[in-house]
């Protein structure tokens with residue numbers, strides 16, 4: 351029966367057998383880790399695009415689910431990712447989570463330089479050796495750190511198969527961070543990519559999409575089956591390309607993020623019912639007081655001009671908030687149906703009336 355399988359199916363059976371036998375032998379401490387054969391730097395490519403595992407030269411490597419260690423092994427898909435990223439020979443590419451370097455090797459061929467940020471020391475060692483074996487070391491800088499706690503050097507592009515458990519803060523770091531770049535081509539969990547791709551009016555338009563699309567365009571490049579990874583994750587993946595907008599709206603980013611957190615907190619509620627909630631009114635009232643106090647005389651004067659008394663009780667404040675919604679035609683609207691232009695206008699109306707949404711530290715930029 352084994353012989354009747356295609357070479358690709360046979361390879362999978364072999365990997366599965368190894369994984370199963372390891373599971374039986376493994377202690378509970380290692381339960382979430384899988385043993386696989388390390389892809390050898392001299393491995394050949396089969397007609398179906400998968401690299402052949404040379405078992406004689408394998409080194410055991412525990413791939414940790416907690417670090418999202420699912421290696422993409424299909425060279426056709428790796429090539430397609432690099433091709434769709436339009437890497438130029440003059441580019442410095444930032445790769446996040448290079449792992450054993452399957453994508454890195456392709457990027458090194460296409461780019462002027464690659465900066466790879468990898469948390470796992472074992473991966474760094476394997477990658478370093480592999481790159482030296484191919485005499486590419488002068489083109490690669492490896493930063494062995496947590497990508498969320500690292501300041502990036504300058505780069506032109508991002509191309510990465512990222513650990514899915516940090517998708518949200520990582521996309522926020524790229525889109526809302528201070529680095530300028532042409533595009534970010536990211537392999538993401540399929541469901542996450544669909545959330546990212548949602549548009550105003552779609553049933554699944556959400557806070558992630560509204561925040562990312564304020565500053566960037568997002569396009570789907572391709573879906574990738576979970577079968578293309580070793581070990582296969584539970585879910586399928588997708589490759590998306592994020593292109594920062596050339597002209598960005600003039601808005602206080604922290605104020606915007608806090609505003610969208612309020613608007614998209616409860617699915618399908620109208621703005622009127624959302625802003626009538628007792629808890630929300632109390633929260634906004636205290637934030638607006640803090641904002642006015644922090645912005646000192648200008649804001650206080652503005653607040654007073656608008657009739658906002660610092661000692662105003664919650665019901666007066668609620669009427670003020672709902673009044674803004676009503677008189678501008680927003681009361682019965684649902685946030686998921688509003689365009690960026692409409693949301694920006696509503697935020698400006700609130701702010702002009704001395705109503706503020708944020709008192710958050712910078713760290714919370716990462717919190718979608």
Ligand SMILES: C[S@@+](CC[C@H](N)C(=O)[O-])C[C@H]1O[C@@H](n2cnc3c(N)ncnc32)[C@H](O)[C@@H]1O
Pocket residue numbers: 417418419420421422423446447448449450451452453467468469470473495496497498510511512513514516
């Ligand atoms: C999905 S694997 C991708 C490996 C490789 N790029 C590939 O396509 O085969 C994700 C990689 O990110 C690394 N990683 C996980 N969390 C990280 C973090 N916070 N900072 C940097 N690297 C991280 C993992 O160790 C792993 O090597």
